[in-house]
Amino acid sequence: MENKELKENKIENKYGIEYTKIGDYYMPNLVFENEEKIILNKYGRMRLKFLKENKKAEYTIMFVNGTLNKHLKEIQETAQERIDLIIEQLKQQNNLTEEIKNTDQLYWVSMMNNFKSTAEEIVLKELIYV
Numbered sequence: 061m062e063n064k065e066l067k068e069n070k071i072e073n074k075y076g077i078e079y080t081k082i083g084d085y086y087m088p089n090l091v092f093e094n095e096e097k098i099i100l101n102k103y104g105r106m107r108l109k110f111l112k113e114n115k116k117a118e119y120t121i122m123f124v125n126g127t128l129n130k131h132l133k134e135i136q137e138t139a140q141e142r143i144d145l146i147i148e149q150l151k152q153q154n155n156l157t158e159e160i161k162n163t164d165q166l167y168w169v170s171m172m173n174n175f176k177s178t179a180e181e182i183v184l185k186e187l188i189y190v
Contacts, residue, residue, distance in 0.1 A: 098129050104136035106188050139183045146179035147172075 079086035100108065108128075111119035122128040150156075154171065161168040 098133045100132060101136050101140070103139035103183070103188060104132045106184070107135045108132055110189055135187055139187050142183050142187065143176070143179040146182060147175045150175040150178065 078089045080089055081087075098104070111122075119128070122131055151172075156168065156171050156175075
């Protein structure tokens with residue numbers, strides 16, 4: 061029998077994939093493209109959790125394609141803008157002004173908390189859990 065010396069690096073010309081010898085096996089040198097690092101807020105984390113638990117195929121496709129971070133960033137920015145817009149609309153509809161804030165703070169805080177929870181509920185149904 062002839063003793064063949066295996067190469068440390070091997071490039072398969074058909075696909076252009078480079079392999080490195082690790083032990084007795086050739087492992088492909090796969091490198092993910094550098095994705096933009098983002099800090100997820102509440103809505104980005106909620107969307108990520110929803111994708112992982114309920115839309116596994118969609119999550120995997122976005123992860124492999126490198127579009128997951130872009131998607132999460134877009135969702136969290138859209139969610140925050142939408143919440144701010146809904147809160148402003150609710151303030152205008154209910155005539156909640158800065159004057160009320162100065163005269164009756166507890167009422168103002170309770171109304172703002174109500175508006176925020178209403179806006180979050182709407183955004184969760186429209187953007188996050190879809």
